[in-house]
Amino acid sequence: MVRLGFIMLFTLLLTNCKSAKIPKHLEKSLSARFYEPQFTGLMVYNPRTKDTVFNYNAERYFTPAxxxxxxxxxxxxxYLPEKIPAFKYTVQQDTLIVQGTGDPSFLHPYFKDSTALEFMKNYKAIKLVTDNYSNEKFGPGWAWEDYDTYFSPERSAFPLYGNVVSISNTDDLKTYPEFLKSQTTYTLMGKRRDFNANNFYLKLTRKSPTEVPFVLDTTMVKALWNDLLPGKVELIPSTTAKTDQILYSIPSDSLYKRMMHVSDNFLAEQILILASSTVSDTLDADTIRKSILDNQLNDLKQKPKWRDGSGLSNYNLFTPLSxxxxxxxxxxxxxxxRLFNFFPAGGVSGTLKNWYAGENGPYVFAKTGTLSSASTLSGYLLTNSGEVLIFSFMNNNYNTSTNKVKEHMQAILEYLRDNY
Structure with a gap:
């Protein structure tokens, strides 16, 4: 018994020694000259013991990217069920009346889901309601010059092809959808699309495929639908019909995983729109953000300034603690x-494929975030002792390379892995 008691006391003292050592080391690391010109926050938490392992500016607000x-x-x-709601509908004789839910998977370049299309083919006429989306096509605080970049497509109630045209030049110029090839030409300039018109350009020297957002004006929407279902689809502003039936498309988890692994902004924006479709026929991402903060997240110690689904907005402000x-x-x-499968795994997948590789497999499962002078990482860390730590590491306003910031973050997380 005496021997057992000695072992327990020794273990307790060793644990306390480690617990004291880690904050001192991290504090010293974050006090280094490298961090002086920038704004940094880090919180590390043990969900098993409910202990805060380390807190450095964790209650301060950062641009989260x-x-x-x-x-x-x-x-x-x-909010969302196991499968994504493709659209809401009702049938009147041989006419299908449809309201979009914001499902981004419909003929998307990655998912290429045709569930909705195959269903629609069974009807002679389709009326597509156009007035059930209440947000702007771009999020607040988005950079206007990103209008032709793959990561900034317009948001909408019924996306088609991910709201982008995919352009490649292997043996010949090819587009997806093929319908838009006639509006695509080669260029020596850098732009990919006219500012407010659906004229697309592929740089002559570019070898890899590119995705270019298109303008979702009425002309474009009509043309895309007529190409899919010639003469069948009529756009109507509203309907008195009760569209209370739902067609479902892809498994929801596949959408979440894609959003998180490649940090897909379009999917993130549309997922909030999808969530709003489960509580109202009016699609409104602003309302669903307010609802989640007022209800499921009403216990957050610092309420975030949350302005979009993707993090493109520079108006967003979150704390590491949140x-x-x-x-x-x-x-x-x-x-x-299931949870860790949503997140990129260090050294293995997604945006962490080239970072946080462990000798015995990934030890970080986390979401990255990058904007100009903002590099953030939040998620789960597996220690060599078998613990799971939750962390949020946020860096803003630095004037060095993002890779340098990531190298310093990696060194700190490796220390936690090896010493906690």
């Missing part, structure tokens, strides 16, 4: 294997 998608994921898991709180909720509610 794509870490915002963690809140979008949480919202989706609260991310840790939401990540803890996810960890408590979702089985670990």
């Amino acid at each position: 794509s870490n915002t998608k963690i809140f979008t994921l949480f919202t989706a898991l609260q 991310f840790v709180q939401v990540l803890e909720k996810l960890y408590a509610e979702i089985p670990r294997e």
Whole structure:
């Protein structure tokens, strides 16, 4: 008994020694000259013991970049079913009346889901309601010059092809959808599309495929639908019909995983629109963000300024503590294997493929975030002792390369892995 008591006391002293050592080391690391010109916050939390391992500016607000998608994921898991609602509808004789739900998978370049199209082919006439979307096509605080970039497509009630044209030049100029090839030409300039018109350009020297957002004006929408279902689809502003039936498309988890792994802004924006479709016929991402903050997340110690689903907006402001709180909720509610599958794995997948590689497999499962002078990382860390730590590491206003910031973050997370 005496021997056992000695072992327990020794273990307790060793644990306390480690616990004291880690904050001192991290504090020293974050006090280094490298961090002086920038703004940095880090929170590390043990969900098993409910202990805060380390807190450095965790209650301060930061521009989160794509870490915002963690809140979008949480919202989706609260509102959306196992399969994505493709659209709402009702049938009147031989006419299908349809309201979009914001499903981004319809003929998307990655998913290429045709569930909705195959269903529509069974009807002689289709009336597509156009007035059930209440947000702007771009999010607040988005950069106007990104209008022709793959990561900034317009938001909409019934996306087609991911709201982009995919252009490639292997043996010949090819577009997806093929219909838009006639509006695509080669160029020596850098632009990919006219500012406010659907004229697309591929740089002559470009070898890899590119995706270019298109303008979702009425002419374009009509033309795309007529190409898919010639003469069948009529756009109507509203309907008195009760569109209370729902067609479902792809498994929801596949959408979440894609959003998180490649940090897909379009999917993130549309997922919030999808979530709003489950509570109202009017699609409104602003309303669903307010609802989730007022209800499921009303216990957050610092309420974020949350303006879009993707993190493209420079108006977003979140604290590391808020991310840790939401990540803890996810960890408590979702089985670990399923939850970690949503996040990029260090050294293995997604935006972490070239970072945080462990000798015995990935030790970081987390969401990256990058904007100009903003580099963030929030998620889960597996220690060599078998613990799971939740962390949020946020860097803003630095004047060095993002890779340098990432190298310093990696060194700190490796220390936690090896010493906690």
